[in-house]
Amino acid sequence: MPARESLLDAAGAALARRPWSRVRMVDVAAGAGFSRQTLYNEFGSKEGLARALLRRETDGYLRGVDRALAQEREPAERLAAVAAWTVGAARANALVRAALTGCWSERLPVPSRVAGSTSSVLAQRRADAGTPSSAELLGLVRDRAVAALGGRGRDPELALACESALRLALSYIVAPARDDDDPAELVRGAIGRWVAGR
Template identity: 75%
Template sequence: MPAARESLLDAAYTALARRPWAGVRMVDVAAVAGVSRQTLYNEFGSKDGLARALLRRETDTYLRGVERALAQARDPVDRLAAVSAWTIGAARDNVLVRAVLTGFWTERLPAPSRAAVSSSPVPAQRRADAGVPTPAELLTQVRDRAMAALVERGRPSETEDLARACESAVRVALSYVVAPAGREEDPARLVRRVIAGAAGR
């Protein structure tokens, strides 16, 4: 039932853009997705399960964007700058990604939670029920993915420099997420300077 699951998650995301999560009704989500309310409950178990699945999907979408930025055949500094640009854009455009990245949750959003024990027969829901990473865990995941994509055979000192550069790229991007720059300021330029400095260039 992957198509129905995606339609339900799309409907939930659209509903959240219009009203606080507390005002999102399961019956409305099912109706917009064109499925029965029973299908919705079979897939997610509860409204909390739907929230966990929605947060997991948006987090995974963000991480896939990180991987796309890293897969570009360019200089490492350019690829890390692309990760930073993606992070800033994804957080600007998606309130759930911004919350997962920063840990700042408003009452409009579903709160991140983990199911005590997932009894869902749906594998995707069991994964969602484990919850989303904390901001620190997500930063580590992005840094580690960047390291895996960029590291080449080299001396340990070079690997340490690259690790610092990877973490710096994400931290600088997060600073722009929390305190957006003015129109005249170019985040990409600062990101490149910071990364180059962290990498010892």
């Protein structure tokens, strides 16, 4: 496994055990089996490590959205799959939950943006760009859903249906329902008629 991924794994593991403010770079490096200098060479600083970790988690969430949308199913079923993935990913990963809701606890690194990264490494430039805001992340998911469901040009009704499906899923994240409540079922019922026949 490349040093970068090992270091990000170690940072994630450290964050699971203690608040970000108490995560030490030397411990992350040791946990990954690399020198502290390697860690600094990869990320530049603890803030750079935080940006890269947050970016990796949001990119992983978006890959899951893409998988849900790529299924050979009816449009409402694909949106329901996105809703189920969103709720599951947010429940399993505090960074994804914070990125989706904009609610950052004191335990987590707070996202920051760096203007104009000069790194020659593509992965570092992406990490330096920071993570999208909650509104930007919602927009990315909505736009991916519209494209996957065959939306052409400006299709405001489809865009509204896709955004509404995601907002219904977000409601399950910020105000959890009973264990037997199913966000996918709610999306199917509420959104299905909007996207029928696509």
